[in-house]
Amino acid sequence: MAHRKPEKKYINFLIIPDGKEEPRSIRLRLSLVRFIIAMLIVFLILVTGGFFAYWKLGSLLIQNNRLKEENFKLVTSLKQVDKIKEELLALQGYEKKIRSSIQGYVKVPETSATDSIPLNQINFESLNREKTGSLFNSIPSLIPVEGFIARGFETSSLFSDAHLGIDIAAQTNTPIRAPADGVVVMESWTDYGGNVLIIEHAYNYITVYKHNQVNLVSELERVKKGQVIALLGNTGKITSGPHLHYEIWHNGKPVNPIYYLNEN
Incomplete structure (x- = not known):
């Protein structure tokens, strides 16, 4: 008994214009249609992933800028604390001199x-x-x-x-x-x-x-x-x-x- 080749399957698309033109039919292989659908799904996945990655990157950049700003404020505060500490030590010396003088040293x-x-x-x-x-x-x-x-x-x-x-x-x-x-x-x-x-x-x-x-x-x-x-x-x-x-x-x-x- 002879081996039969698998029968190719097709899908027909009927296009009906609004005008007086006659309807047209487009015949595509089922495998091609499946391939196109698969490509569209992959494209949608890539686009969606790209938008998500872009949003995530934007969030990370905003967070990074906020952390940089907080770090700058922290460094500035630490510098101010150091200056206040230096001035406090100077004032303590100033006070010590006055107290020593007052107490008769x-x-x-x-x-x-x-x-x-x-x-x-x-x-x-x-x-x-x-x-x-x-x-x-x-x-x-x-x-x-x-x-x-x-x-x-x-x-x-x-x-x-x-x-x-x-x-x-x-x-x-x-x-x-x-x-x-x-x-x-x-x-x-x-x-x-x-x-x-x-x-x-x-x-x-x-x-x-x-x-x-x-x-x-x-x-x-x-x-x-x-x-x-x-x-x-x-x-x-x-x-x-x-x-x-x-x-x-x-x-x-x-x-x-x-x-x-x-x-x-």
Whole structure:
């Protein structure tokens, strides 16, 4: 018995135009139709996979950018923490110097009296007229630099931080003079205060000088009233032009220097 070849199968597609044209018939092998369908399925799978991969890549890029931004913020925060830490250490040193001075660890020039004298008990008129004696030389009654007051003494409030001194504006390199006899207990640099000086005087007085262009005295050096101790400048991060930030501390508390300048 002879072997019969498998019969080829076809599919007929009938095309019926809308117009007056006669219908046309297209005859395709079933295997070709199956191949076309398979190719369409593969194409749809590839297109769908491509869209999914594109969406996934976009999500990864967005996430990557967000992580980069968060990493940048973290690095910036760490840098700020390091700066704050450095400034805190400087402020701790600043505080230590003041506390050491207040507690008497640094000797001041000998006077006839070492007790505290309240401001209202000082006769500035007589003091300035005599211009001699230990009291005149020890009370910080001299204006440290010639200029104008750009900012006054301010206590803290809900809207602003405390400003424990006055800012005296003048030209850069204007001489800064010691307002009284004393001993330099700190000569250093801080990020925010720039070149800083702290001088201890008799009668429990301490004076502070910030943003100096250059300090001209060293720690533990004795200074005389009217002696040039520094040159006015604009050093440090927190500053708005050449000026001297000047503080007076009495009995461990900041007092308004303007009282002494007014009396003088």
